[in-house]
Amino acid sequence: MTKTSIKTGLNFDASYSEQLEGFYASSSGEKLKAPKVIAFNELLADELGLNYKDLSQDELAHLLTGSIKAEGSNPFAQVYAGHQFGGFSPQLGDGRAIMLGEVIDSNGIRRDIHLKGSGQTPFSRGGDGKAAIGPVLREYLLGEAMYALGIPATRGLAATLTGEKVMRDKLLDGAVVARVASSHIRTGTFQYFAARGEQEQVKLLADYTINRHFPELTESENPYIALLRAVRDRQAELISQWVLVGFVHGVMNTDNMTISGETIDFGPCAFIDNYDENASFSSIDRQGRYALGNQPYMAQWNTARFAETLLPLLDDDNEKAITIATEEIQEFTPIYQKHWLQGMNNKIGLSQIQSGDFELANELIAALQVENVDYTQFFRSLSEVINGDVQKTYELFENTDKFEKWYKNWNNRLLLESSSIEATIESLNSVNPIYIPRNHLVEEALQAAEEDDFKPFEKLLSVLTSPYEERTGLEKFANPAPKGFGPYKTFCGT
Numbered sequence: 001m002t003k004t005s006i007k008t009g010l011n012f013d014a015s016y017s018e019q020l021e022g023f024y025a026s027s028s029g030e031k032l033k034a035p036k037v038i039a040f041n042e043l044l045a046d047e048l049g050l051n052y053k054d055l056s057q058d059e060l061a062h063l064l065t066g067s068i069k070a071e072g073s074n075p076f077a078q079v080y081a082g083h084q085f086g087g088f089s090p091q092l093g094d095g096r097a098i099m100l101g102e103v104i105d106s107n108g109i110r111r112d113i114h115l116k117g118s119g120q121t122p123f124s125r126g127g128d129g130k131a132a133i134g135p136v137l138r139e140y141l142l143g144e145a146m147y148a149l150g151i152p153a154t155r156g157l158a159a160t161l162t163g164e165k166v167m168r169d170k171l172l173d174g175a176v177v178a179r180v181a182s183s184h185i186r187t188g189t190f191q192y193f194a195a196r197g198e199q200e201q202v203k204l205l206a207d208y209t210i211n212r213h214f215p216e217l218t219e220s221e222n223p224y225i226a227l228l229r230a231v232r233d234r235q236a237e238l239i240s241q242w243v244l245v246g247f248v249h250g251v252m253n254t255d256n257m258t259i260s261g262e263t264i265d266f267g268p269c270a271f272i273d274n275y276d277e278n279a280s281f282s283s284i285d286r287q288g289r290y291a292l293g294n295q296p297y298m299a300q301w302n303t304a305r306f307a308e309t310l311l312p313l314l315d316d317d318n319e320k321a322i323t324i325a326t327e328e329i330q331e332f333t334p335i336y337q338k339h340w341l342q343g344m345n346n347k348i349g350l351s352q353i354q355s356g357d358f359e360l361a362n363e364l365i366a367a368l369q370v371e372n373v374d375y376t377q378f379f380r381s382l383s384e385v386i387n388g389d390v391q392k393t394y395e396l397f398e399n400t401d402k403f404e405k406w407y408k409n410w411n412n413r414l415l416l417e418s419s420s421i422e423a424t425i426e427s428l429n430s431v432n433p434i435y436i437p438r439n440h441l442v443e444e445a446l447q448a449a450e451e452d453d454f455k456p457f458e459k460l461l462s463v464l465t466s467p468y469e470e471r472t473g474l475e476k477f478a479n480p481a482p483k484g485f486g487p488y489k490t491f492c493g494t
Helices: 015-019 042-048 057-063 133-148 187-195 199-213 215-219 223-245 292-314 318-330 332-347 357-371 375-386 401-414 421-431 439-450 455-464
Strands: 024-026 036-040 076-078 082-084 087-089 097-104 110-116 155-167 171-181
Touching: 015 097, 015 199, 036 057, 036 133, 036 455, 042 155, 082 187, 133 155, 133 171, 133 439, 133 455, 187 199, 187 292, 199 215, 199 223, 199 292, 215 223, 223 292, 223 318, 223 332, 292 318, 292 332, 318 332, 332 357, 332 421, 357 401, 375 421, 439 455
Parallel strands: none
Antiparallel strands: 024 076, 036 155, 076 097, 082 087, 097 110, 110 171, 155 171
């Protein structure tokens, strides 16, 4: 293809690159001969204002791999640092990704379009900068699944084959995922400049972040303390949503935690089948640092690392700044618990928090933990329990003693609710999904795609975009893994 740029209709507005010099390096995707789009999100493209109908399939594929520049964009790779499994790396950065650009979408909202797997950048650190088809489709699929579940996440705009092979454990088709987020500013972005002692740069980034994500904080007595609180609160709420739906991120390093509070980087993530607070799927998380039950503690730890970067902005007196930061971080746990309890109450049909609800919720979790009950099936079954059919729920337990005790306490608590049975059933089914990205189905879809069969992927994606709506003929998507599947392990991949 001979074109050097393409008209896209996207309304680019490069605030990051214009205001934050030194926070990135210009970088473009590798030139490709024959890329091919294999998944494309038309609804999201319409929101962004992308005139894909005016483009040929060839032009669209080159655009979505970064192989040809979009008119008005100036692609770049971001630099950042990060704590990876507790150890600090002073320079990381987008080693296999570029920012295609910021766009103002059809609703006037600023969003990033980010390409992952587009080739080497100045931050590749010897890597090839590429990605394989399986991890790319996983990221696309999981981002859209999380969005459909109502959890803030980067979204999949497209998955595109590069037309080249990449070597991992074997030769695989290369691919690029185009993802969209409100920004890609990370805790690690702040850490990069703080570790270098460049406090003016930290302040510049903090001011930019406030203006972009928290403009209401500009009038605060100390906007930087307010920023710390806002980021803490978003992280606490996000992690509660993960835990409530049984999502295990797998690699909660500080370079994978966005300041905006969106789920990012789906490499080794997975959803639990049976409830287990020690569930950990990532092949590199050998100690279970980021296991299901550890995620709130790790999010608090990550937020503390963010707070450290802001200390000179919190107060001129370092000791006082540490005190301020410590007090704010200590509030993470009660804020998380508040969100988790409200979410758990919603999952069991309780509209308001009352005395004893926290104990009731933990009594249930303890029963699920002991019996290794399928988490998603259990909560979905509660709408039938409310309607008088307890048999299916009983069948999920090998020993029902703990459940029966909780069931009696739950029934007594329900007597304090004013909602009708019909309203409670509707509410339960609106917050307890019937379809989640079951690991065996995800693997089935990705393995088929590696063999050039995209039908399982497309089917699974269509199911997961409406996770709360039960549909006939989709029973296999609501069932747990067959016997013999597992133990399940995931890999970073991209």
